[in-house]
Amino acid sequence: MAEAFNDLTLSADREVRYAEVAAEIASVLDGEPNLTARMATVASMLAASFDHYFWTGFYVVDPDKPDELVVGPYQGTLGCLRIAFGRGVCGAAAATGKTQLVQDVHAFPGHIACDSRSRSEVVVPVFGPDGVLIAVFDVDSDQPAAFDETDARWLERILARVFSG
Numbered sequence: 001m002a003e004a005f006n007d008l009t010l011s012a013d014r015e016v017r018y019a020e021v022a023a024e025i026a027s028v029l030d031g032e033p034n035l036t037a038r039m040a041t042v043a044s045m046l047a048a049s050f051d052h053y054f055w056t057g058f059y060v061v062d063p064d065k066p067d068e069l070v071v072g073p074y075q076g077t078l079g080c081l082r083i084a085f086g087r088g089v090c091g092a093a094a095a096t097g098k099t100q101l102v103q104d105v106h107a108f109p110g111h112i113a114c115d116s117r118s119r120s121e122v123v124v125p126v127f128g129p130d131g132v133l134i135a136v137f138d139v140d141s142d143q144p145a146a147f148d149e150t151d152a153r154w155l156e157r158i159l160a161r162v163f164s165g
Contacts, residue, residue: 052143054142089105092123094133099124131164
């Protein structure tokens with residue numbers, strides 16, 4: 001019973017913190033048109049806001065290779081430089097256009113281990129104002145099952161507001 005209560009408290013705390021950081025991000029980025037500056041700010045502010053975030057950042061669609069992602073602004077240890085659409089969690093999000101919420105990355109078919117300490121992950125596709133995929137936003141944790149629907153929902157909301165207009 002105590003564990004279920006703690007899970008509810010943790011989820012409620014996350015809701016509050018996501019709402020706060022969403023407002024902070026919107027305020028900081030108000031009037032900033034540069035895509036790189038927007039991505040760097042989002043990655044930095046979210047990474048600094050949550051203890052369960054281990055690696056936080058963007059993989060951007062490469063305009064010269066539109067079926068490939070290239071590492072963009074991020075916070076954390078060294079990231080993979082390139083990821084093909086359909087490969088790993090990030091590639092799955094890019095290929096499907098759907099958020100990937102993975103409780104155990106080692107059980108995910110084709111998982112790419114950029115850092116062996118990664119245990120769980122959430123990846124959100126990022127669309128521009130025209131509805132075209134421009135990147136994926138990747139968050140890893142060194143804890144198993146660190147992310148839930150609260151994380152996915154708020155990340156989708158924040159990224160849509162910042163990048164879709």
